[in-house]
Amino acid sequence: MEISVPALLFPAISLLLLAYTNRFLGISSVIRKLYEDYKTAPDPKIVRQIANLRKRVTLIRRMQVVGVGSLFLCVLCMFLIFFGLATAAHTVFGISLICLLISLGLSITEIGMSSEALNILLADMEEDLARHDGE
Template identity: 85%
Template sequence: MEISVPALLFPAISLLLLAYTNRFLGLSGVIRSLYEDYKTTPDPKIIRQIANLRRRVVLIRRMQAVGVGSLFLCVLCMFLIYFGLTAAAHAVFGVSLLFLLVSLGLSISEIRMSSDALNILLADMEEDLARHAGD
């Protein structure tokens, strides 16, 4: 394995971490907005979303941590290649790829949870529309 092989993952992992950060910032905005809404007008619909939002924050934090771990292991792999420790470099690179897969799997779970949260909002809107249509 050449040093360029793990280096190829740098742009992919960096972009992935940027996407995770953007998701975290978006989720932070949603939480802050819900907090302000709840302070002004307490609503049980907001409370229904809290558990989902907490799980999503935990998932994003784990996605970021495992993604950073993958990047760290890529750098370590490059050092091992540089020092001629090819067998160790292969093992570390394999673990780095495994970390990347775990990070992507967590990302899929977070996307599913995000969809669930949107479905809660859509169901609430449909209930309101049905009530107004019946009036």
């Protein structure tokens, strides 16, 4: 394996980590807004959303940790290749790829949870529309 092989993952992992950070920041602002709304007018719907967001924040944090681990292992792999330790480099690179797969799997789970949260909002809107149509 050449040193350029693990280096090829750098842009992909970096963009992935940027996307994870953006998701985290987006959820953070939603949580802050819901917190303000809840303090103003407590609502059980907000509590349901916050429970979902708490789980999503945990998943995103795990996605980031495993993604950073993958990047770390890619760098370690490059050092191992540089020092001529091919067998160790192959092993570390394989572990790096597994970390990347785990990170992507967690991302798929978080996307599902995001869809679930949107469905809660849509159901609430549909209930409100049904009530207004019935009046």
